[in-house]
Amino acid sequence: MLHTIKKIGVFTSGGDSPGMNAAIRSVVRSCAFHDIECVGIYRGYEGMIEGDFKSMNARSVKGIINKGGTVLKSARSKEFRTAEGRKKAYDKLVEAGIDAFVVIGGDGSFTGAMIFSQEYGIPVMGIPGTIDNDIFGTSHTLGYDTALNTVVEAIDKIRDTASSHNRLFFIEVMGRDVGHIALNVGIGAGAEEILIPEEDLGLDRLVESLRRSKQSGKSSSIVVVAEGDKIGKSVFELKDYVDANMSEYEVRVSVLGHMQRGGSPSCFDRVLASRMGVKAVESLITGKSNYMVGLKNDVMALTPLDQAVKGKSKINLELLRVSDIMSI
Amino acid sequence: MLHTIKKIGVFTSGGDSPGMNAAIRSVVRSCAFHDIECVGIYRGYEGMIEGDFKSMNARSVKGIINKGGTVLKSARSKEFRTAEGRKKAYDKLVEAGIDAFVVIGGDGSFTGAMIFSQEYGIPVMGIPGTIDNDIFGTSHTLGYDTALNTVVEAIDKIRDTASSHNRLFFIEVMGRDVGHIALNVGIGAGAEEILIPEEDLGLDRLVESLRRSKQSGKSSSIVVVAEGDKIGKSVFELKDYVDANMSEYEVRVSVLGHMQRGGSPSCFDRVLASRMGVKAVESLITGKSNYMVGLKNDVMALTPLDQAVKGKSKINLELLRVSDIMSI
Amino acid sequence: MLHTIKKIGVFTSGGDSPGMNAAIRSVVRSCAFHDIECVGIYRGYEGMIEGDFKSMNARSVKGIINKGGTVLKSARSKEFRTAEGRKKAYDKLVEAGIDAFVVIGGDGSFTGAMIFSQEYGIPVMGIPGTIDNDIFGTSHTLGYDTALNTVVEAIDKIRDTASSHNRLFFIEVMGRDVGHIALNVGIGAGAEEILIPEEDLGLDRLVESLRRSKQSGKSSSIVVVAEGDKIGKSVFELKDYVDANMSEYEVRVSVLGHMQRGGSPSCFDRVLASRMGVKAVESLITGKSNYMVGLKNDVMALTPLDQAVKGKSKINLELLRVSDIMSI
Amino acid sequence: MLHTIKKIGVFTSGGDSPGMNAAIRSVVRSCAFHDIECVGIYRGYEGMIEGDFKSMNARSVKGIINKGGTVLKSARSKEFRTAEGRKKAYDKLVEAGIDAFVVIGGDGSFTGAMIFSQEYGIPVMGIPGTIDNDIFGTSHTLGYDTALNTVVEAIDKIRDTASSHNRLFFIEVMGRDVGHIALNVGIGAGAEEILIPEEDLGLDRLVESLRRSKQSGKSSSIVVVAEGDKIGKSVFELKDYVDANMSEYEVRVSVLGHMQRGGSPSCFDRVLASRMGVKAVESLITGKSNYMVGLKNDVMALTPLDQAVKGKSKINLELLRVSDIMSI
Known part of the structure; x- marks a missing residue:
């Protein structure tokens, strides 16, 4: 009953x-x-x-x-x-x-x-x-859907300034255990590389990919990095690594943070x-x-x-x- | 071959x-x-x-x-x-x-x-x-997904002024043959009624529903109307009908139009x-x-x-x- | 005291x-x-x-x-x-x-x-x-400042579709007695002409201007019209007039309406x-x-x-x- | 000549x-x-x-x-x-x-x-x-005007999550030498305190002000910090200081970064x-x-x-x- x-x-x-x-x-x-x-x-x-x-x-x-x-x-x-x-x-x-x-x-x-x-x-x-x-x-x-739009709009803004200065940006987005946000906003914002918890690209291949990207005529690059990316490096460490190993780009970093959780x-x-x-x-x-x-x-x-x-x-x-x- | x-x-x-x-x-x-x-x-x-x-x-x-x-x-x-x-x-x-x-x-x-x-x-x-x-x-x-957000954001703005004045709004959205947009934005924007090509609510039931809505303490009302709604009335005709049959509301009309097709x-x-x-x-x-x-x-x-x-x-x-x- | x-x-x-x-x-x-x-x-x-x-x-x-x-x-x-x-x-x-x-x-x-x-x-x-x-x-x-942004964003969206189809749009914005909104959003949205209560452009000069605009290679045109424009024609009448006197454009109309009053x-x-x-x-x-x-x-x-x-x-x-x- | x-x-x-x-x-x-x-x-x-x-x-x-x-x-x-x-x-x-x-x-x-x-x-x-x-x-x-809106919209989003969790946020905005952005978005976003290059509030008064703010019944607090704030502390250092000296709040940090430079x-x-x-x-x-x-x-x-x-x-x-x- x-x-x-x-x-x-x-x-x-x-x-x-x-x-x-x-x-x-x-x-x-x-x-x-x-x-x-x-x-x-x-x-x-x-x-x-x-x-x-x-x-x-x-x-x-x-x-x-x-x-x-x-x-x-x-x-x-x-x-x-x-x-x-x-x-x-x-x-x-x-x-x-x-x-x-x-x-x-x-x-x-x-x-x-x-x-x-x-x-x-x-x-x-x-x-x-x-x-x-x-x-x-x-x-x-x-x-989740709202956050995707919030993040994509934020990266669109960063892309404006990245393109104006021919810069490379590492952008950290939420996702400690899964790469859903990073993967989707990476595609949506036209990122050159996407680093997620599920896949280890490796630093060498990242640098190689960025180099190829530059050679193909791209003026700026965006790399979207999930908090829990498998490479295990923060966006700041990634910047340092690229600064040390590539001279092609001026590198910048952005951590989108808590604004990803809010909004209508x-x-x-x-x-x-x-x-x-x-x-x-x-x-x-x-x-x-x-x-x-x-x-x-x-x-x-x-x-x-x-x-x-x-x-x-x-x-x-x-x-x-x-x-x-x-x-x- | x-x-x-x-x-x-x-x-x-x-x-x-x-x-x-x-x-x-x-x-x-x-x-x-x-x-x-x-x-x-x-x-x-x-x-x-x-x-x-x-x-x-x-x-x-x-x-x-x-x-x-x-x-x-x-x-x-x-x-x-x-x-x-x-x-x-x-x-x-x-x-x-x-x-x-x-x-x-x-x-x-x-x-x-x-x-x-x-x-x-x-x-x-x-x-x-x-x-x-x-x-x-x-x-x-x-x-489609973009249009849903565009329309919902527009109706959110109209809701601001509707609530401030205790008004009833008929809002026409795109959808000549199918009610997908109307139905989803109607829910998303908290519409009191949704008029779509697939279903004939009938004018009497519309008026009745609006009356009930007012009695239940709602200060404003939004009715989302697909272009091709089954009742077969334009938002302007709907306004006239309600004006003639209800005194509870001050009625306004908005046709969202081509902005629904654009945007990032x-x-x-x-x-x-x-x-x-x-x-x-x-x-x-x-x-x-x-x-x-x-x-x-x-x-x-x-x-x-x-x-x-x-x-x-x-x-x-x-x-x-x-x-x-x-x-x- | x-x-x-x-x-x-x-x-x-x-x-x-x-x-x-x-x-x-x-x-x-x-x-x-x-x-x-x-x-x-x-x-x-x-x-x-x-x-x-x-x-x-x-x-x-x-x-x-x-x-x-x-x-x-x-x-x-x-x-x-x-x-x-x-x-x-x-x-x-x-x-x-x-x-x-x-x-x-x-x-x-x-x-x-x-x-x-x-x-x-x-x-x-x-x-x-x-x-x-x-x-x-x-x-x-x-x-006022908020409304300017709301309107400009709406016209940006309409511009997307206008450009895609080489269309001419008459867009009505608020302003019964003064042309502040029309004038500023007209400039901000890159309108070809702006019709305001303070100035009578005249229908002939409007058509002439639109013709020149087309000849100069513009693929689409936006005309922003204040509610109380001096010509004294609604956007629908303007469309009819242009339809009757110009074959260069496919004409569309949009009345932005009450959404202009709302928003954060x-x-x-x-x-x-x-x-x-x-x-x-x-x-x-x-x-x-x-x-x-x-x-x-x-x-x-x-x-x-x-x-x-x-x-x-x-x-x-x-x-x-x-x-x-x-x-x- | x-x-x-x-x-x-x-x-x-x-x-x-x-x-x-x-x-x-x-x-x-x-x-x-x-x-x-x-x-x-x-x-x-x-x-x-x-x-x-x-x-x-x-x-x-x-x-x-x-x-x-x-x-x-x-x-x-x-x-x-x-x-x-x-x-x-x-x-x-x-x-x-x-x-x-x-x-x-x-x-x-x-x-x-x-x-x-x-x-x-x-x-x-x-x-x-x-x-x-x-x-x-x-x-x-x-x-400048665009950046003010970009920042205010970002802080509005952060406010959503701050309010939901009764948190205190230190938010870094651009402005190395002048506090225009911080001061205006601080007012626009309803910040409890604003730290700018032109004025040294002092850490003690900051803590005191936050304490008062909490006592007055506020459930969350936003402190907007210009990059070049006079106190000379980064948002991370500010967080550490407050963590060490106040138990009333759960403190979070956000650096808005380069997105402030972009956008329509x-x-x-x-x-x-x-x-x-x-x-x-x-x-x-x-x-x-x-x-x-x-x-x-x-x-x-x-x-x-x-x-x-x-x-x-x-x-x-x-x-x-x-x-x-x-x-x-």
Whole structure:
């Protein structure tokens, strides 16, 4: 027999990403649509432990679909990793009458939800929100598409000045474990080389490639470097290496940093967030638990949270070839 | 026995869309990569008939990946619809040694290519370039994703002033035959109602919905209307109808118009264009002809041109539901 | 002896413009800085009559500096034009203890403030908020700079498609009485001709100019038309006229409409709004009344409200020459 | 007796800035308008020495008004600092028949022009192109307004994530010698503190101010730091200091870097560039030499190059007060 859900909690957890607000709005309005109460939980698990709750109705989420960041704030919680912390959180949920929740976040946030759900039997659903697109079970995480555009626009600007001065730029973009951002913005911004965690180009081949690029008549070059690139060098170290081994270029460095996480979400991310929120709430209503909502072949699909956490998001190898051909 | 291809022509045809330049660049560089000559044909079939050609190498397409419009210009050609016109075009191709071509455009352009290929046996490949996403055989046409962002950003601006004055706006967006743009930007911009060619909401239900929306406490409302909406009324007629039947709102109208076709392509469109250009050229090299390159489930896929032309691109019905729920 | 001001009201009135929120924020924080209470009045004079007030402190205006529109909403009030309406408004102000106010708006709003101040002796200060820049006593009104960028970006997009198809576009921009926007975006977007309220080019000279433009090798043309252009033709009529009298161009029309009023304010408008808010509050504190805060030669300056209302904002004739030279 | 000018050279020199292309376009078209030949000189003085010239007419500069960077490229030339280098440059100019030139750049570029003009009697005019606004004799340098918007938009994005996590960000913006950018974007982005070269806040007062800011209920804080801030600490050192002395915040750092130099120019910069180009060419025609074209009180004005180089661009002290009040 299904436990009928009467009140759903929603929160954002871990690093924020564009589209989180649109997802919150969708969860809240999906609840309203199905006559379920909805409670916003501030600052993720931290706020759950503290009972930092706010009742939300359809109007509470007005005007946030196009805002970056998260109106519910986000945090990482050490206390929730302890059994005591989770007990406190559970007590607060019970006290508030919350009998299921939707967590918007990444791997770490999902792991917390799984453990909590196992311990206390509360139904949970995950919505993947991170710009890194590093989550298994969805072709796109919330914020990823927006981040691609943010980064490409920033590199377009850097290209202006690179071209004017015949310079070589090493540009660091986010992506500690996977190269999705680097690979796509590298192609999108017309980078000469792309350094990602999945592939070790090697410094010699990098220098060789840059030399060939110069000889082919290119006046400037952009190398996009994921934070976690396999070569294992920071953009500053790469600059030093090239300075020491090539005289052809004047080298500059740019670390795009946290601006990649912000900004108004793209249309794609807003629609995706809206779809995911509906799917998450309706899955809870139909008795499902411990799944992550994802996009697979343009269709909403559920992946068990443990698979989402254990699985690995893989880059599209076709893109590596395309990048090679484009940088001829 | 395969006819070995030595020189490929490329052109844009019909309405332009963001990403066409990125696709031209990709075709040109893919040719360079495979040691095939590449010739740009200006103004579509019109320029083919006139022999308005330009030899292109990897450097010719430098700095265009992020530019809207098309450096090869575009046009619609009446003459090409005649047998004489096509004969002239063929003679010019032969004269220039072009033995295959890639056409970037929509339905009409593909039909021309098919007929031409049947008559003269020249291998052709199509790349779908139009903001309307109205082509069968690909989940995304070039420029569609960019247009979604352009429109959503414009509506965000209109929302600012709508909210400040408690107004109702009817906003016309592109989409004569399919409601993809209207449906997605409607969700993305938080529209109260979306009028599309595929569904007849009816004027009475529209008014009723707007009335309910006002009662629920919304201070402003946006109705997104596709050019070819099923109700069959222009945004100006809709305004008149609402003015005559509702006193709750001050009504305004906006026709977004041609700005929807322009602008720097999104990262998604740049990457898609790059992939499509590679696929088109490599398909020609391997002896294929009369196909359109498309994206299916995030993978490059070929669709016979006649199917691409005859088939119908369908909207995602899930989105209609999501839109209803979101506008509660 | 000066009446010491203890509580200042602030509201936005008339058409909204980007930067109004930044100005509200500045008024509120300037009050907080000087230990004066601040009250937000919703929907301009309408809300004043209804006593739709909200106490505001420094934190109330958090996160609004970069938002378009106005959090205090705006409206036009017929009732305030009557003596009875103003009496009601005065009673509400007295009831709330508001002893001075800052009105952010245009000519009509300032006229209302002047009359009210004369009748009831309440000190008032005006901040010019309108995208049209049509107010005497300030080189820039709030929102004008943002609107210029919004329009130029929209025309850049239209230019993409105009160039791709060798088209002529008539683009209507805001400006019923003055040509500031048309003149500046015309130059900024590289328009071939600019039609403004201040100058009658004449249809014959327009056609002649477009013909010359075509002959000089231009592939596309943009004509920017202010709403109140002197020729007295709408962009649709202009299209018809050119269609009937020129065969050189394929003509298209675009009316940019209300999106021009929205959007996140430019840095210039945010800084200007911040400066104006400080100046308005500190002027009230020092006993001044019935002035408009303005920017003159990059310095804050006060203009008596009656002069601001009666005076005429003039276009810079140098720009007409620059435009002529640029469109060679 | 005036030397009649028949051929004008134009080039960009030093760091590039948005609006340089618009200025090149204006110089070229102003020459065309006055029937004077125009020659583009590539890579500044370096290209002058090498005779890297290109004849330009009104059509050569089509489609560049909205592009960042400079189509004529830019460079710094060591050789031009030597008498031999300048002799070579002069010979090349004579050879090409160039009898005057317009240099678009900053202090260093103007100094070169002055020395060259003194040595060889060739008339020169300067157009101030740099994002830093650090040049005496003009209220705005080309690119400054665009950079303000670029930076404010980047900080808006960072603010999204800062607010979501209750973080403190130190953001480094350009400005080695003057704080114009930092001061304006600091106000525009709602920064809590602004560190500039002109004023030494002191570390203690910074910490105190941040502490107060936290206590007043602010959830996040932005400190904008000019490259050449008076405290003399990099954003990384500032982070370390605050980490060591405050526990209230989680601190992050962002260096905006070279993206600040690029991007499509704002409407203001496009119009300014157009006006400056006209003024520069017409000043040369009327026999003037050794001046910089500038904007003073919204009017074009000439400043002798030596004054432009020696003078100091001062920040507006009013803005310091406004910033203090806004961050209450």
